[in-house]
């Protein structure tokens with residue numbers, strides 16, 4: 409061991425889903441959108457003046473924040489932007505979770521939360537979801553210095569019942585409550601309108617899923633101007649220029665194309681509902697996902713085996729080797745054709761393994 413190693417910040421990093429390099433893969437493992445971004449994004453790329461890249465981007469991201477604010481009927485002072493919602497969430501953890509009591513989030517949830525807590529030495533306590541993966545609001549009424557809840561939750565896809573999140577925000581006026589809405593556009597109700605009533609609520613969204621821009625890294629947060637100002641203080645103490653010029657323009661083009669956004673989301677929702685029906689017919693069960701994925705377990709076949717057999721057929725889904733969820737696969741919703749191939753492959757594997765339906 410070298411002497412300097414004693415000074416290293418030891419962390420347990422987040423492990424992102426596989427990005428396979430081979431050709432001909434059906435990729436249903438990282439909740440990406442199967443459709444391209446808006447044609448308006450393509451036009452930005454085509455017309456982009458490369459000479460602009462010698463200049464730093466706008467550190468305030470004013471044009472993008474104005475466009476996002478306009479789309480949501482709020483003031484730009486309520487909007488924060490970052491390099492994907494991972495960057496926005498990390499900045500929010502750093503900014504708001506600076507107390508001595510634990511931050512609370514579910515035991516089954518986005519597995520980056522405990523990684524950021526580890527990185528920033530934030531005490532945290534996970535709250536077990538109920539057997540059906542629902543949230544018990546009583547778990548979020550204990551002493552805490554912050555709360556994080558995704559809605560819909562990941563990887564379950566379950567939407568919190570109406571009123572539950574507001575109840576939690578209302579019960580915790582002394583803590584910042586982050587609602588991570590990475591998947592909200594696929595059918596769940598956003599908590600965004602609540603930011604007017606609660607100055608302790610931060611709503612985080614992303615362009616990675618419903619706007620097909622995972623590759624450009626664009627995330628958002630909405631909250632009371634005082635919350636946003638605190639986030640900016642931390643951001644400007646870390647890196648003023650988080651978002652590059654091209655991403656700022658791409659994001660603006662995407663947010664202004666409401667029609668394309670609606671059309672794409674509706675296609676994915678329709679495919680999701682068809683896939684749910686198909687999976688039910690062949691022995692799967694799952695929470696009623698409102699995301700662009702289904703968290704499914706089979707009544708007879710172990711999830712790991714199914715995961716491996718699918719991979720042999722170049723179909724990638726996500727398997728989490730963790731207690732409570734190691735019987736499930738998280739299946740991203742692709743195009744109709746991709747889901748048809750997926751369902752056919754699943755049926756073939758089931759009959760190979762002697763499970764006939």
Ligand code: PMP
Nearest residue numbers: 492493494518558562590614616
């Ligand atoms: N929150 C949740 C619940 C997610 O599943 C993801 C995607 N992995 C993110 C946030 C981060 O997404 P991005 O950084 O691409 O915006």
